[in-house]
Amino acid sequence: MKINKIQIKFFLILVLGYFIFSYFIIFWIGLCAKGGIYWAFADEHLNFIKVYRHFLIGGAGLICDTFGLTYLTNDTAIRIIGYGGIKIVYSCLGYGIISIIISLALAVPNQKIKLRILFLIIGTVAFSLLNMIRLFVVSYYAHLAKRLSIDHHLIFNAFCYLLILIGMYWWIRKAESSKLKA
Template sequence: MNEIQTKEARKQANKKAIKFIVALFVLYILFSQANLFMNSVTSPGAKYYNATISAHFNYIQGLRTALIVPAVWIIKAFGFYAIYNETDVMVVAGPYLRINYSCLGLGVMSFLAAFVLAFPAPWKSTFKMLATGIVTIYILNVCRIAGLGVLLGLFESQRQNFTYHHEIFNVIVYICIFVMLYLWIKKNTKEVNKTKNEDTDQPQQD
């Protein structure tokens, strides 16, 4: 590869990098703000509350319920008695947990979706990574809620030490997601390079 080809390759790589960064930023803003707007639309008393949309399209509450129910099952499996409603979990002789919007993990999911969709990869690989990442975030969040219920029930005197569980959860989730994304990017890069090499090795036909 001569100098002109090298410069052209670098130019194309820079264009792809800029395109990825712009797409990542735009998609993240779009997803995160859409979720915040939907939270306002489906929250009684909020600025944009709409009863019809809240009754029929409230995926915010759907995700909250999907987190609460299995978390309560796990808490009960450890011998505690727990009751719950649409937003709260109360462990008898244990903690009272309120599952707010910030507890749902939608911010992390928005980042994951934006990154995966912005990255140039085959659609099959993209959707597979997106589904795997979202399921991973969901499972970790269920474990966090259940873990808080169990640990705060067992160690009542240490409850003040769990004040920063949101921050700890976010750090753990982002570490897991970054590792998954690194392995996913590495795999896709290898496959792209392999395809290019195979195309280069094919004999030219007249």
């Protein structure tokens, strides 16, 4: 049996990268959340998680503005007046999906650094836009979602991972075809 070093390297970078980035974010949440190992300086000056949550809430608010809906927001929630709302907890942020996008950008073999950065930016922005749409839709249909017991996290994550797999397949095929042309 022949060992394919490129595939093993890809797999190791993808899996290790995912765990490193994902657990780093969990660690940082622990630093910035009061209690436990709380570090006030990190919470006040280095809390990129709070900034990202505000970004997502702001984007969902822009969607509300687009449809002429009145809404209220605070640091962790959005409520559409007359429809419903959602509290954006840490699991709503999608740091696992962002971690896999980063890891994938690092792991795919035979790609130039410029293409890796482009994939990282496009993947993260696309995921963030999808997440904003999800937050809006869940807030808008909150009353219906409660009655149907829909697990929007599971559905959204499955959809995003499917898109990531399609993107990964496309990117790897593109790298192979450009390698064959060279």
